[in-house]
Amino acid sequence: MTIHQRGLTEPAAETAIDQACKMLRLPTMRSQFVAIADAAEREQLTYRGFLAELLMGECEDRERRRSERRIKAAGFPRQKWLSDFDFEANPDIPAATIHTLAKCEWVKNGHPLCVIGDSGTGKSHLLIALGTEAAMAGYRVKYVLAAKLVNELVEAADEMILNKTIARYSRYELLCIDELGYMELDKRGAQLLFQVLTEREETASVAIASNDSFGGWTKTFTEPRLCAAIVDRLTFNGSIIETGTSSYRLAQTRARQASGA
Structure with missing residues (x-):
């Protein structure tokens, strides 16, 4: 032709x-x-x-x-969208703040985000949904469970490839760490996680979801000075969303059971 x-x-x-x-x-x-x-x-x-x-x-x-x-x-474990989140069922969560976060200025500026609350209050939903918004906005995003990340870092240190592993995580503009606080970390694991957070400080965003308030993090990070340093890394210039203590999933289950009865 x-x-x-x-x-x-x-x-x-x-x-x-x-x-x-x-x-x-x-x-x-x-x-x-x-x-x-x-x-x-x-x-x-x-x-x-x-x-x-x-x-x-x-x-x-x-x-x-x-x-x-x-x-x-x-690597999100499931699809979660902000449009599916029921803000009326959890009035503790400020909808206007969440929709502002969805514009991803905090990711652009390398600021952290902490979503704190009891199990079933929507922490993971918000973490995944905001991470998805960032991915749609053009940012490189990685989701990982806290325990999985620490285990990977420990294995990398044992295999003498820790710097390579930390550098790989540093390439993401947003690192979403879920279920922080569900298990106690030994000093070595906590120090390795601290290295990842330090590498990203004020240059790339970290978003975490935790079932415990900052005051309770000493159960996860048992060394007080290290715990304080990690809290500092995750809160400086950051946003903190508290999802409360009332389980949305439990309320939904009870409602279905009552309807069936």
Whole structure:
């Protein structure tokens, strides 16, 4: 097919466009150009308007696919969206603050986020949903359980690849650490976690979800000075969201049981 070929029939033109889109790797334009061309004809769009519609469709679809890849790469255990969060069921959580956090300025500025509350109050939901918002906004995000992260760091130290492992985690613009406080960490594990937090301090964001208040973190980080240093790293210039003590999951279960009865 020559670039300046003229006099193509409609079927030949469609075949030529299909082949060109395939060659140029424009899958959205390839699948939608007929429908967009028909709509442009009905709406009497100019050539420029038709071309703009084609290109915008391709760009939007590429960004959607990039967002999907970033969300998948983050390693979230399940999908959670802010649109699915029931703020009325947990009035302790400030909806306006959460929606402000969803704009991801805190990630842009490398600030931390702490979501604190009892089990079943929506901590992980908020952590994953805000992490998803960051991924959709173009940031590299990683989700990990606190225990898994510490175990990985300990193994890396034993295998003499600790610096490489810490550097890998440093590449993420947002590191989401879930279930911090569910288990006691020995001094070595706590120190290794501290190294990760220090590496990211004021340069890349950390978001954590914990079932214990900061005052109770001495049960997780048993060395007082180290515990204080970790709290400092996770709160300086940061946002703290307290989800309270009333379990939303427990309330939902009781409501279903009462309805069934």
